[in-house]
Amino acid sequence: MAEEEVKVFRSWSSAFGLRVIWALKLKGVEFDTVYEDLSNKSPLLLQYNPVHKKVPVLLHNGKPICESLVILEYVDETWKQFPLLPQDPHERAKARFWAKFGDDKVLQSIVFGILFKEGKEQEEEIPRAMEILQHLEEELKGKKFFGGEKIGLVDLALGWLAYYLGIIEEVIGLKLIGQEKFPLLLQWIQEFSTAPIIQENWPPRDKLIAKFAASREAVLARGLK
Amino acid sequence: MAEEEVKVFRSWSSAFGLRVIWALKLKGVEFDTVYEDLSNKSPLLLQYNPVHKKVPVLLHNGKPICESLVILEYVDETWKQFPLLPQDPHERAKARFWAKFGDDKVLQSIVFGILFKEGKEQEEEIPRAMEILQHLEEELKGKKFFGGEKIGLVDLALGWLAYYLGIIEEVIGLKLIGQEKFPLLLQWIQEFSTAPIIQENWPPRDKLIAKFAASREAVLARGLK
Numbered sequence: 001m002a003e004e005e006v007k008v009f010r011s012w013s014s015a016f017g018l019r020v021i022w023a024l025k026l027k028g029v030e031f032d033t034v035y036e037d038l039s040n041k042s043p044l045l046l047q048y049n050p051v052h053k054k055v056p057v058l059l060h061n062g063k064p065i066c067e068s069l070v071i072l073e074y075v076d077e078t079w080k081q082f083p084l085l086p087q088d089p090h091e092r093a094k095a096r097f098w099a100k101f102g103d104d105k106v107l108q109s110i111v112f113g114i115l116f117k118e119g120k121e122q123e124e125e126i127p128r129a130m131e132i133l134q135h136l137e138e139e140l141k142g143k144k145f146f147g148g149e150k151i152g153l154v155d156l157a158l159g160w161l162a163y164y165l166g167i168i169e170e171v172i173g174l175k176l177i178g179q180e181k182f183p184l185l186l187q188w189i190q191e192f193s194t195a196p197i198i199q200e201n202w203p204p205r206d207k208l209i210a211k212f213a214a215s216r217e218a219v220l221a222r223g224l225k
Numbered sequence: 226m227a228e229e230e231v232k233v234f235r236s237w238s239s240a241f242g243l244r245v246i247w248a249l250k251l252k253g254v255e256f257d258t259v260y261e262d263l264s265n266k267s268p269l270l271l272q273y274n275p276v277h278k279k280v281p282v283l284l285h286n287g288k289p290i291c292e293s294l295v296i297l298e299y300v301d302e303t304w305k306q307f308p309l310l311p312q313d314p315h316e317r318a319k320a321r322f323w324a325k326f327g328d329d330k331v332l333q334s335i336v337f338g339i340l341f342k343e344g345k346e347q348e349e350e351i352p353r354a355m356e357i358l359q360h361l362e363e364e365l366k367g368k369k370f371f372g373g374e375k376i377g378l379v380d381l382a383l384g385w386l387a388y389y390l391g392i393i394e395e396v397i398g399l400k401l402i403g404q405e406k407f408p409l410l411l412q413w414i415q416e417f418s419t420a421p422i423i424q425e426n427w428p429p430r431d432k433l434i435a436k437f438a439a440s441r442e443a444v445l446a447r448g449l450k
Binding site for chain 1: 295296298302
C-alpha cells in the first residue's frame with residue numbers, strides 16, 4: 001500500500017473520538033493522533049470541520065471527514081479488512097438503525113436526561129432510560145456483541161456505554177442497571193470493555209470522573225440561573 | 226426480476242415518508258403504499274417498528290426497515306439503478322454528513338425552533354436558522370442539486386425544505402429566506418420542487434397549511450400549561 005496520511009483529531013475524553021480510534025486499530029490502519037484542547041480549538045480543526053467545529057475529524061490524504069458515525073462508514077468503505085458492517089443490505093440497515101438509536105436515544109437519555117439533570121427531572125428520566133436500554137437488552141439476545149460473534153459498527157457506536165455508564169453512575173451516585181433486568185447488557189459491557197484494542201484505549205477512569213463531575217456541575221449551575 | 230413485496234408505511238403529510246417514495250420512484254421500483262393514521266397506528270406498523278412506532282417503514286419481502294435515512298441507504302444498496310450516493314468514499318461521506326446535518330440542524334431549527342415556538346424564543350432562533358441555512362447556500366455553490374447535476378441522497382433528505390419551508394413561512398407569517406442572501410437555495414427549491422417525480426408527490430398545500438397550523442397551536446398550548 002502506498003504511504004498514506006491518516007490523522008485523527010480528537011480530545012482525550014470524547015467517546016466519539018474513541019469510535020474512530022477503535023475502528024482504525026481494529027483494521028490495522030496506522031494513523032497519527034492530534035489531541036485538541038476543546039477550550040482552545042486549533043485553526044486546523046476549525047478549517048477541517050467549519051460547520052460543527054467539533055472533534056473527531058479524520059483526515060485522510062488531505063481530505064477531512066466529520067461526524068463519528070459518518071467516519072465509521074468511511075473507514076469501513078476505505079479499508080476492507082475487519083468489516084464493521086455486515087454484507088447483507090438488511091443486516092446493514094439494522095446496524096445503522098441501532099447506531100442511530102444509540103446517539104438519538106441512549107446517549108440523549110443517559111447523558112442529557114440523567115447526568116446533566118437532577119431532582120425531579122432526573123427521576124422522571126430514569127424509567128425512560130430503562131425502557132431505552134431494554135431495547136438494547138433485547139437486541140443482544142443470542143449474541144455476544146451487537147455485531148454477532150465479532151465487534152461491529154453498533155458495538156463501536158455504543159461502546160461509550162461499556163465504560164462511561166459506570167462513570168456516570170458514580171458521578172450521580174445512582175446505580176442505573178443491574179444483573180436482574182440487564183444480564184445481557186452487563187455481559188456485553190464486560191466483553192466489550194475488556195476486548196483487545198478496546199480495553200487499551202479507554203481514558204483514565206479518575207480523570208473522566210473528575211471531568212464528568214465538573215461538566216455536570218457547570219450544566220446544572222447554568223440551568224439554575 | 227422475481228416478484229417482490231415492496232410496501233411503504235407512511236402518513237400523507239410526513240416528509241420522512243416522501244424521502245422513501247421519491248427514492249423508490251426515481252429508481253423505478255414498484256411498491257404499495259399503506260397510509261397510516263398516526264392517531265390510531267395499525268398493529269402492523271407497531272409490529273414492524275416496535276422501537277419508535279413511527280412511519281415510514283419500508284417492508285421488503287417481509288423484512289422491515291425503519292428510519293428514513295437508513296431506508297434511503299438500504300434502497301440505494303438494494304436497487305442499483307439511479308444511484309443516490311456517489312461512488313467515491315469521500316463523496317459518500319460528504320453526502321451522509323449533509324443528510325445528517327439536515328435532520329440534526331436544519332429540521333431542528335426550522336421546525337422545533339421556529340414553527341413550534343413564538344415570541345422571544347422564536348426571534349432568538351431565527352439568526353441561528355439563518356446561519357444553518359447559510360451552510361446549505363455554501364454547499365450549493367457550482368451545483369444544481371446537492372447531488373450535483375442529478376438529484377441525490379442529500380436532495381431527498383433536505384427535500385422537505387423545498388416545499389414545507391414556504392408552508393411554515395405562511396403559518397408563522399414570516400418570510401425566512403430571500404433572494405439576496407439565499408439565491409442558490411431558492412434556485413434549488415425551484416429546481417427540486419418542480420423536478421419530475423418530486424413534484425407529483427407533494428401533499429396538497431392547503432391541507433398541509435391547516436395541519437401545520439393545528440400542530441403549532443397544540444404544541445404552543447402545551448408549552449403554556
